[in-house]
Amino acid sequence: MHIEKAILDKVNVWLTPTFDNETHEAIREMMTTAPKELEDSFYKNLEFGTGGxxxxxxxxxNRINKYTLGKNTQGLSDYLKKSFPGEQLKVAIAYDCRHNSNTLAKVVADVFSANGIKVFLFSDMRPTPELSFAVKYLGCHSGIVLTASHNPPEYNGYKxxxxxxxxxxxxxxxEIIQMIEALDYSEIKFEANNDLIEYIDVQLDEAFINSAIENATFNTSASAKENLKIVFTSLHGTSIKLVPDVLAKAGYSDVEIVKEQAEPNGNFPTVKSPNPEEPEALTMALDLAEKTNADIVIGTDPDSDRLGVAVRDTEGKMIxxxxxQSMVVMTHFLLQQWKKQGKLTGTEFIGSTIVSTPMMLELASGYDVECKVGLTGFKWIAKFIKDFPNQKFIGGGEESFGFMVGDAVRDKDAVASTLLVCEMAAQAKEKGSSLYQELLQMYVNFGFYKEHLISITKKGIEGANEIKQMMVDLRENPMKEINGQRVVCIEDYQSSKGRDLINNEEFGITIPKSNVLIYYLEDGSKICARPSGTEPKIKFYFSVNCAIESINDVSEAENYLDNKIKNIIAEMRLN
Structure with missing residues (x-):
């Protein structure tokens, strides 16, 4: 197979003495036995995106290894020195259960220490939210976590x-990306200064556990906690290190752990994908719940920032x-508790994203707090907390199974969220209700909102062009009517402009630019189109709603809303 000169030039750089013998041997092996793989490994630089x-x-x-991560870390070290001149710089480092996470974390620690930066390195794997907590708790300037979230086993990552x-x-x-890209691999300082590397574990764990309990528990009686039957699975990930301890310390004693998935394992042997968004990932936990007659099932992803929740419906079936849904029940519970404690003063806010349910706005207005809505990703909710120091953050989330309780952790946090969900379920059960009943009552009080997501995969260059064309058509030839409902407003986050089609007025959008387009229909339906930033997909998010008088109206309303979504998809020719 012929390999392009540009790729061979890159390969030859990696055959110089800057790189170790192991790397040289791996490259020579690929040259003779796997030229296609060689090409894929070198045809571009692995991008340091906005989240890492x-x-x-x-x-x-184009791979995760000691040199690509070393270069990131060298660039970040240079940027920290420039940003905080004269300060003793400090960073915290955590890692998850993936293959090589611990050795790569040590490489990253070595490079920081070689640059004279004090490093706090977790002695073993830990949940991602604990790293976010540690950065603030230890007064660090920056933090790194080695994780690829719920990607397949061959992946790793650097956040x-x-x-x-x-x-x-x-x-x-x-600014950091520019500094990284300007570096040469020969400039990476790999020689550790071990005096600057301090291992952290128990003390941080205790502080983090106490913080979760302080933020996510609300006067639930001891008997209510004991009576809640919980099934928990860590899906072979890091949450096993903390979630059982948090639940035990908070007083939840009836916790069944899915033993086959409790051992951290970067191969994730019992699931197709260790992602609690996929129903299949919770199969073993749901089976155990049937055996033990549990009230609630909770599963977390490998780095413990997302959680999936299953509860019993009105017929007693696990759903x-x-x-x-999990976002609105958690947010509503927090608002109820804050109100009960007299903590709502008018300066509080909750957080959500532009592709999540508009029901969050209804909750905010029902409790007279603000709902700040940002782009997809928890970094934007964390930014709200930083940008509005005079407002108090209650909690918030996004549709992709992430939630944040209070501001002690500035990223999605499945540890505190697991505890919060148990508090809700325990209190509901004690008063003869259930978490599901509470959700249905919210639909009566705030409107019945139903959401649906479809992802359309288009692979390769052709696929990328098709996705591009779909967005162009939606922008340049906007639909005037969908499913018999007029389009009343269109928001284009790429041009930062919106148009009110009823009054024919244009308005500005202050949220940072992003390739997202939202259509609003006159009956309150919302359709959002967004190409994925990481996969060859375009995603369409649908939200429809209607008013219901009582819980008895739920199944009829659900059928009505399901049909509405089906009709919208058919009319937009997306099926």
Missing amino acids: MRGIMGVGT VYWQDGGQLVPPQDN LLNGN
Whole structure:
């Protein structure tokens, strides 16, 4: 097979003495036995995106390895020195259960220490939210977590946090990327200064557990906690290190753990995908719930920032809540508790995203708090907390199964959220209700909202062009009517402009630019189109709603809303 000169030039750089013998051997092996793989490993540089870097582990510029991560860390070290001149710089580092996470974390620690930066390195794997907490707790300037979230086993990743415990946001992300790209691999300092590396564990765990209990427990009686039957699975991930301890310390004693999935394992052997968004991932937990007659099932992803929740419906059947449902029940419970404690003063806010359920806005107005809505990703909710220091953050989430309780952690946090869901379920059961009944009552009080997501995969260059064309058509030839309902407003986050089609007025959008388009219909339906930033997909998010008088109206209303979604999809020719 012929390999392009540009790729061979890159390969030859990696055959110089800057790189170790192991790397040289791996490259020579690929040259003779796997030229296609060689090409894929070097044809581009693995991009340091705005949330960090995620990719397949291996040798080459398009892979996660000690050199690509070393270069990131060297660039970040240089940026920290420039940003905080004269200060003793401090960083915290955590890692998850993936293959090589611990060795890569040590490489990252070595490079920081070689640059004279004090490093707090977790002695073993830990949940991502604990890293966000540690950055603030230890007064660090930055933090790194080695994780690829719920990607397949061959992946790993590198997420960067700033002083406030939130992930990088503009303009810092681009400034750091520029410094990384300007570096040569020979400039990476790999020689550790071990005097600057301090291992952390128990003390941080205790502080983090206490913080979760302080933020996510609300006067639930001891008997209510004991009476709640919980099934929990860590899906082979890091949450096993903390969630059982948090639940036990908070007083929840009836917790069954899915034993086959309790052992951390980067191969995730019992699931197709360790993602609680996929119903299949919780199959074993649901089976155990049937055996033990549990009230609630909770599963977390490998780095413990997302959670999936299943509860019993009115017939006693276990059903999975979607991300929007779990978000609204958690937010509503927090608002109720804050109100009960007299903590709502008019300066509080909840957080959501532009592709999540508009029901969050109804909750906010029902409790007279603000709902700040940002782009997809928790870094934007963390940014709200930083940008509005005079307002108090209650909680918030996004439809993709992430939630944040209070502001001690500035990223989605399945540890505190698991505890919060148990508090709700325990209190509901004690008063003869259930978490599901509480959700249905919310639909009566705030409107019945139903959401649906479809992802259309279009692979390769042709696919990318098709996705591009779909967005162009939606922008340049906007639909005037969908399913018999007029389009009343269109928001284009790429041009930062919206148009009110009833009054024919244009308005500005202050949220940072992003390739997202939202159509609003006159009956309150919302359709959002967004190409994925990481996969060859275009995603369409649908939200429809109607008013209901009582819980008895739920199944009829659900059929009505399901049909409405079906008709919208058919009319937009997306099926």
